[in-house]
Structure formats: structure tokens, C-alpha cells
Amino acid sequence: TIRHITIRKQSETVMTEALTTMHPKFHPKTTPTLMDKRAVRREQCRVNQARYRKRQRIWRRNLQQEKQRVEEEIQGLELKRQSIRFERKTNQSPWTIIGEVFHLLEDGFRSPWRLASMGEMMKHPETRQSLKFMQRSLVHDVAMGELRGINALMDQWRRYSLYFGEPHVELKRVEAVTPAVVFAVATLSVSITEFTVKWVFPHLKTPNDTVPMLDKKLVGQRIDCNCTVTFLFAEDNGRIIRLEPNIDLVSPMLQLFGRISDVSAVLGQALLTSEGVVGDMLGSGRD
Template identity: 30%
Template sequence: MASGSRSLGPSCHETHSSGEDDDDQDLARNTKRQAAAKVSNYKRQQRYRKKQRQFVICLESTVKRLRMDVDKLLIVRRKAQEVQREACSGVCTSPASATMMTAFAKTMCECMQLFESGALAQQVKFLESEMCEDVQCGDLVGRKSILDQWTQFALSFDGIPSVLQHYALTIGFSEQASTIGQVDTVLLLCLTDVSLAKIFPNAYANQYLRVKLLQRPVVPFRTSAFFQFDEQGKVCRYDPTIDFVSGLYAVLGNYADVASTLQSAAITAAGQFLGEMANNRLSTDFCSTSASAEFETDCHRSTSLVDKLSVAFILSSGKTDLGRNPA
């Protein structure tokens, strides 16, 4: 009966054969996946190498173009330097030009002296004799606008004398062949409650800023004044500026307090006192540089001052609440 019974399950041989077939199929699938991965990697490498070659070609082309541009600029620079040397040589060798240079330097030095001396009658005389009637001062026009600035500046500092030190004069020529000059100096100002209240009301209202600004009796500010002369040798443009930011930073020690001090300042970036001097305005951009001759001088100064140097303050125009609250 046992011999006549039918087997109900696979034999050991059949089971072993089935396992080998599964292994072969897995091996075939793994081989196909590896082959596909190799092909995919190869294609990716080919694309990467192609992009790399294109990048190298583009980079080499850019470098070549930049080298050509640099060569052209070097040629232009050499020509400009030659023209500058020739112009400077002509200025230095011409007695007439040397005389004019001396006259221009004298005018600029006298202008700075009068700013410091505050002699009103002499200021008016100088403006009428040495400056054009329509002289430009920032975005203002006219001699009266300059005189008004000096007077207003003096009143804002409560009549306390300001002092100018370390004059350095530079005279050159603009691209329009007009004579230009610049005076670099150091302006010493005494900050008081009156000057803070009139010029920097935000700092005056902030006890921390007020105390810190008043702790130093005299504050130095780097100052410069730009001059342009017309064909008659008169000043047709006058742009004084003062680096008020750096000066205040030296006292306050951080730009946040400087910005807070300059907030709501009573003077615009062009040096015009707000609410005052309703003169005609004219804004003109001026670009220069060419041959130049430099002069160093220690101009005689008067320390019995009434009116002060008017300068275009470099002020921050942004609305900010930086700074510390009053204690």
C-alpha cells in the first residue's frame, strides 16, 4: 500500500534544482543592474567631461578677452601719463603759468583765512573780487548764499572760534582745461549745548550722546574745499566739505551712535541749513583730473574769530533710530 501511494510533495532533487534556478535568476538580474549602472555612470562621466571641456573653453576665451582689454587699457594709461607729464612739464617751465598757479594758491589760502577770521567786511570784499557773481556752492548759487552759510554756521556754534590747521593745497587742470584746486585741512570745533541743540537736536535730546559729545572740549574734523576757476581767474565753483562722520566716530566710538547723532540734523548734505537760505539752486556734476602741481603751506591764521568756516557736511540721510535711549 505504501508503494501504491502517490507522493504529495516535491522531492529533494526537485527542491535543489528550484533553488539553483532562483540563484541563477538573481545573478542574472544583478549582472544586468551592474551593467546598467556602469552604462549610466559612463554616460554621466561623459556629460561631466563635456561640460568641463566647454567650461575650460569658455574660461580660456574669457581670459584671452580680458588680457586684450587689459593691454588696451595699459596703452591708454601710458598715453594719459605721457600727456600728464607733458602738461605738468609745460606748467612748471612756463613763468606765466607758474605766476597763475601762485595766484590761485593765494586765493584759496586767503579764502580759508577769511572763513576762519570771520571778518564780515573782508569776507564781502573777497567774495566780490575773487568769486563770480553766480558762483556755485553745492546746489546753491550766488555770493550771498556763501556768506549766509558762514554767518549761520557761526551762529550755530555760539560764536566760539573754530581753528584750521595743517593746510595742504593742490592745483591741477580739469578735462575741460579749466583750473581746479583743493585745500585739505583740519577743522577744530568746540561742541557745546548750544551747537548740539541747533545742529544735532537728536543728540541734544539723548542724554547719553550729549554727555559723550561734550566730554571732549575740541573735536578735529578732516575738511576740504574744492575750487574751480574760470578764464578770468575767478572762483566759479566752491564746494567745502567736512568729514563729520569720522570726527564724530572718533568721539562716540561706534557708527550706530554717529547715525543717531546725525539723525534729524539741521544741516543738509550740501551744508544748507534747513529752513534758511532760499536761494536759487543748481546741481551740476563735475569730473576732473589731469596734470597737477601741489603746494604745501602754513597760511597765517587769526584766532580772534567771529564767523566760521561753512562746510558741506557728509550726513546720513537715512531714517534710523539707532543709538541709546536717554538715561
């Protein structure tokens, strides 16, 4: 009997060990220490705070972008309202208007507000004076390529000052094709800087077999571009309704690189159209 009891206990012990091995739930539970709980809690707090800070940064950035969008929209509506007030026939000749347009361009390139945002730019007395002239000389929805409105043209004006080094424009001659179509010939000179490459030729910042270090040869160069601008005037009020610029970038680039394949690699993906409209990575007409 004693032997049977001993064998039975041994069998129960073996079965218990087997069950414990096969089923983890039979393992004795270990209680986390207070230090472990605090460490887990600290890590959770750190992760939560990081997520909160990230949400705050995104919220602030979105708020700033929305604020800028609303300000530019308000400014555009104000320009439209003021322009409509001036929708009467101008007493200036097309030659006078075109000459003044080029004069304003050149003055604007040298102005201290050229590095400001559109909102800041509009606060300067010089800008407001230029704006009054444009409202008298251009219709409120004046077009240039796909751009529409005086505000969009002034933004392009600002971008040339910002993206290129020491821009300079010189009017050469003005020719009347018809009473409502006037043709202007000019020269545009700009310097290519690191900032130019970053915002106008960004594809050159990732060298590959197609664009092997072309940015290095481009930076520091001063190029002179022949350009023409066709001005279309409204017959009823004599104001500009459309500008059709064309800038010859190929000739100075070919002179610089010597190979048409390099010129194609530089200009093919540039954020600059043949009409001279400078784009950016955030969308047309906005910084």
C-alpha cells in the same frame, strides 16, 4: 354742580402741571441780574482782547520776517550788482585766492560780528572789506552744494561762528589738478555746545531708544575734522565759480562714541550736510 366744577378745576391743574413738565417753554422765565450781565460782558471783553493781542503778535512777527526777507533780498541784489561790475579777469593766482579765502574764514570766526544777523554783519567795515575781496575773486552766482551766491556763502560763514564754539580752520596744502581745478586740504576744529545741539543736532534733544542721551556725551567735546575743498575756476576770468567742500565728521564722531550705530544716530538727522552746509529749522540760507 359744585362737585363737577371742583373736579374740572383739579383736572385743569393736573393738565397744566403736565404740560409744564413736558414743555420747558411753559416754565416761568428768570431775568438775569445786572451783575450776571456785567460778568458775561467782562468775559467777552477779556476773550476779545486776548484774540486782539494774539493777532497783533502774529502781525508783528510776520512783519519782522518780511522786513528781514526784503533786506536780505536787497542785500543779495546789491552784491550781484557790485559783483557784475567786477566781472573782469582777476590778476590773482588760484593759490593766492585760496590762501586768502582760508585767511578770511579764520579771521571771520574770531570777529565780534560773528553773532550778528546778516543785516548787522554787513554794516561792519571788516565784512565790507572781505566782501570786496570775494567780489573780485568769486563770480556773483558762485555755487556750493545747493547754495548760490556770495550772500549765501557769507551766511554759512556766520552760522559756523554762531552755532559752534571757537571754530578754527587751518589750511594744510593746495594742489592743482588742472589749471581750472585746485584741491585744498585743511583741518576744521569746532567745540560742541548746547547751542550746537539745539540748532545742528535738534533730534538729540528728544531721547529715545535710538538716541539714548547721546547729546550729553557730545556737549563739551572738541572735534577735529579733516576736510577738503575743490575749487573750480572760470577759464575766462580766473574767478571761482564753484566750491565743493567735504568734511569728515564720521571719523571724530566714531572716535568719540566708539559705535557706528551711535554715529549714525547723531549724524543721520543732523542739520549739517557732508558738504558742510549748516541748515536750520526756518529754511536754508535764512535765520
